[in-house]
Amino acid sequence: MISEADRLDKAKKDAQKKAKEGDLKALDSSYGSDQAALKEMFLNGDIKREEDYHERMLELELDYLQSRKRLLIQYGEDTAKVEDQIVDKRII
Structure with a gap:
């Protein structure tokens, strides 16, 4: 039987x-949109x-x-x- 503390810990x-998955997905989506905008600027001659x-x-x-x-x-994950x-x- 799962104790209340264990249940709360699991829920947390x-x-x-x-939250982490949502934040990373939003970041990836924003990055993709920004890339597309830059490509469009280059193709249109703005760059x-x-x-x-x-x-x-x-x-x-x-x-x-x-x-x-x-x-x-922020989420305590490995950044290596x-x-x-x-x-x-930066080397490139």
Whole structure:
């Protein structure tokens, strides 16, 4: 039989997991929309040079990765993978 404390603990963990998943999904969706907008700007000629497009796309990706790292920290998750991705992007 599950004690009341165990039940409450499980409910809290489930709520945190759902919140984390929702926050990450919202971040991913926003990032995808921002990428699409940049691509459209490049195709429409609002961004003239391909180099500028790539620089802005890199900035967008780094911002996304930093935001993802902050969310993972907020939820007490491991950030090693995203930190490696940030370093890899900065080397390029």
